[in-house]
Amino acid sequence: MNKPAHILLVEDNRMDVELTLDAFHEAKLLNTIHVASNGQEALDYLFGRGRYADRKAFPRPNLVLLDLKLPGIDGFEVLRQIKSTPVLKRLPVVILTSSKDEGDRALSYDRGANSYLVKPVSFDGFMGVVRQIEGYWLSLNVAPPESEA
Amino acid sequence: MNQEQSGQITAGHRVWLYSLCAAMVLMVAFSSGAINTQSRTVRVGVYQNEPKIFMDENGHASGFFIQLLEKIAAQEGWTLVYVPCEWAACLQDLTDGQIDLMPDMAYSTERDAVYDFHKIPVIESWSRVYASPGSQINKLSDLDGKRIALLNGSIQQTVFQQLMDGLGYKVTLVPVDSYDQAFALAGNGSADAAISNQLFGDYFYQKYGLVKTTIDFEPAELYYATAKGRNSDLLAAIDRDLGKWIPDPNSPYYTTLGNWTPKEPYRLPGYVIWVIGGIAGLLLAAAGMIYLLRRQVKTRTNYLEQANMELQKSEQRYQTLARISPVGIFRTDPNGATTYVNPKWCAISGLSADQALGDGWLEAVHPEDREKLSQGWQESTHHHQASYSDYRFVRPDGSLAWVMGQAMPELNNDNQIIGYVGTITDITERKQAEDAIHRHMNQLKALNKTALQLQKLEPAQILANEIIKSLEMILDYTYSAVLLIDESGERLIPFAVSTQGQDDDFVAKDKKYIESQDTRLGKGITGWVAQTGLNVRLGDVRQDERYYALRENIRSELCVPLKVEKQIIGVINIESDQPDAFSQTDESVLETVAAQVSIAIQNAQLHEKIQQYAVELEQRVQERTAQLQAANKELESFSYSVSHDLRAPLRAISGFSEIIARRHRLSLNEEGRHYVDNIVQASERMGHLIDDLLTYARLGRTGVRREPVSLASLVGEISRNMQSHLAEIHGTLSVAENLPAVTGDQTLLSQVFTNLLENAFIYHKPDVLPLVTLTFYNEDKYVVIKVSDNGIGIPLEYQEKIFNMFQRLHSEEEYPGTGIGLATVRKSVELLGGSVWVESKVGAGSTFFVRLPKE
Secondary structure, three states: OOOOEEEEEEOOOHHHHHHHHHHHHHHHOOOEEEEEEOOHHHHHHHOOOOHHHHOOOOOOEEEEEEEOOOOOOOHHHHHHHHHOOOOOOOOEEEEEEEEHHHHHHHHHHOOOOEEEOOOOOOHHHHHHHHHHHHHHHHHHHOOOOOOOO | OOOOOOOOOHHHHHHHHHHHHHHHHHHHHHHHHHHOOEEEEEEEEEEOEEEOOOOOOOOOOOHHHHHHHHHHHHHHEEEEEEEEOOOOHHHEEEEEEEEEEEEEEEHHHHHHHHHHEEEOEEEEEEEEEEEEEEEEEOHHHHOOOOEEEEOEEOOHHHHHHHHHHHOEEEEEEEOOOHHHHHHHHHHHHOEEEEEEEEEHHHHHHHOOEEEEEEEEEEEEEEEEEEOOOOOOHHHHHHHHHHHHOOOOOHHHHHHHHHHHHOOOOOOOOHHHHHHHHHHHHHHHHHHHHHHHHHHHHHHHHHHHHHHHHHHHHHHHHHHHHHHHHHOEEEEEOOOOOOOOOOOOHHHHHOOOOHHOOEOHHHHHHHHHHHHHHHHHHHHHHHHOOOOOEEEEEEOOOOOOEEEEEEEEEOOOOOEEEEEEEEEEEEEEHHHHHHHHHHHHHHHHHHHHHHHHHOOOOOHHHHHHHHHHHHHHHOOOOOOOEEEEOOOOOOEEEEEEOOOOOOHHHHHHHHHHHHOOOOOOOOOHHHHHHHHOOOEEOOOHHHHHOOOOOOOOOOOOOEEEEEEOOOOEEEEEEEOOOOOOOHHHHHHHHHHHHHHHHHHHHHHHHHHHHHHHHHHHHHHHHHHHHHHHHHHHHHHHHHHHHHHHHHHHHHHHHHHHHHHHHOOOOHHHHHHHHHHHHHHHHHHHHHHHHHHHHHHHHHOOOOOHHHHHHHHHHHHHHHHHHHHHHHHHHHHHEEEEEOEEEEEHHHHHHHHHHHHHHHHHOOOOOOOOOOOOEEEEOOOOOOEEEEEEEEEOOOOOHHOOOOHHOOOOOOOOOOOOOOOHHHHHHHHHHOOOOOEEEEEEEEEEEEEEEEEOOOO
């Protein structure tokens, strides 16, 4: 059992955020979830810029749950930046999107997404996914070593 | 010196002769004694050696020597007494003094010792070979191997033998006792030749039928001889006389000699009679001949007269023929100068007979043909053969007459040319016909070429030029033009005009000029043709009221319409400054050209239209494509929207209502609980619908891949994914082994079979464990997959409808489903080039067939 992880949830839809958080809570998962509601925020958080400069308050996450459709800088761009920044690229990024579109999948994997999950429609399904994410990525998966930076 | 033996005389003869001579001697002795002592009595020995010396039948001495001696005796006044004796006896008598003189004595030195000879030889003698005619003995060498008859024991024989031996010739000697015998033998063939002295031989050879040769030997001189020392006066007298006579050809010597060297055959007795008879006969014959000749002359004269008459008649006939002959006849002298022409010749050539004479006729021959003609003539002269040629006369009025001429040289008996005779046949009509045919042939050839040219699709301007070029090849004209009816249907505008050798500018100006004229339909010849669609061919335009002069100096015009499928689109018009320039043939030819040109123009016009359309079409297509692409793009974004923007709120509805339904269930009353359950359900349904719709909408948008797909692995994966579900519902899926590979899109195919297999398990009978089998069979280029279930089955009337969008046979409560699945299956399968259908029976299950292409 890993130490409680920090998850960065990048999602612009308020309701989806609520549902996700509810699901985590319902599943009694003890992770700390930070939410960024657009790409810029996400990047600021990841890079520790602006108001997220305080790494104590805003620690670097162990997992990123990334929606593709974001206002402004979209999920693909965030993904690209993560994966092309030495200090961030080991970070597991799970795409969490409602799109089954093949093109989106292709691009995501091309950009180095570690996983691609489609948001289920039902809440039960949602809870199931959340549990599995936690189970796999935070328990089963061996985290990458810290990057030197 | 040889010794000659006398000829055979029988003993009886001898006695008789001897007695007779003795009597005569006595008489002569008496008479002579009585008359005078002045005449010298000479006793002469006579032996038989005809013709030199002999006693004849009557007992008279004869022969050359005797007759000569008699002449001498007459001269000298001697009295001759002949003493017949044999040769040897004569010689003895001479020695004894019984006789005084012995004639025919060959001189030899031995004899000279015993006898005396006078000085001048009487005659020369030699041995000569007389041959039988068939013996072929001509020269000495011919004697080799022959049988020769000659006097036995004679010196002749010895000498001859010696001669033959000396020459190395082998001869068979046939010894005989007399020359006569020898000659007889040679004459009857018992010997090949006989030898005698030439005096005998030449005198008698013909009698025996022998041939005289020139093989002579042993010459000797013959004399009269006396006994030694006696009668020398005789010898002197002989010499005296011979000395006078021998040089004188008219002397008694030669007269005598002539008696004894005859040339004529020995035919004394019958000769005269024959001669007389001959002469008489000749006279008769002559008379007869004269009579015959006279008759012959008469006959010949008659014949000649008749022949002359015939000739005259023939001449007349010839004249008549020549006059009425349908061919021209002429004669020339050896140099080719005309000597005669018949009336027809004059008619053909246009010359009078006088004008034609000499070289006048050649002047009338067309200058271009003269060379050829004289060449042909030369050849004819060389080879003594007829010459043939076609040539033209230029008549005085300028017209041409084509003739076929032939000339033969006339030869005399010595094969020399004495002139020429020939004919000319008027072939003007034939030539004209030939010319017409030639022209027509050329036209047809040009037409053929034209047809090929005009079949090519070319822009209008090039086509116009091609047409004009073709026309120029085919017909002779001054101007030509192709006029087309314009869009208004009222005017003719020039499409192509003849260049007249000028450049394009000129042509353009020309066209403008034409356009500027009144070219309404109906106006002028061209207008009339364009209106009526009928040909017009005029030999003289000025005589036709329709004519509307566009140009000066036109006399002939030929105009034919251009028609396409019975509709007049224009005309071809050609004009000439010559009258009657165009024939019926030309008109037909132009019609053919017009047909080709019409098609060509139509083709060109159609082609242009097509090109226009093609351009327009291209534009429209591009526009439409752009539209479609825009539409497509819209759809894409639409799908995207749906997938994201619709789903999100749906998730919220679904999610929160579920939370409420679960967590806050107890806060709700019965109704509240029920309704919130409804919301949850509805949201789920909406979610499915959106998913299925999206799937359907996206089918084929990203292109349908065509690659080999292993059905075995594809179905295997689907099967694995279904395992947990199958376990829940206690269903069994049986998949055939060795599923083949097909050509298609992996994603689509996966969707199709997922759909079908899921369906197969959904529509199960409530109390029956679902069993689904997936099998296949092969068709030629396809494979057909069968998905069979033991479910509820599908009524017949719906077996096609179920593939429609949203078509469901059951409510959501009965069986889940959006009504989109089968529509998606069908669209997917069809995109893959296959087909799908169902066979089913209510209550007995269904089998879905999917046909997919192998390649």
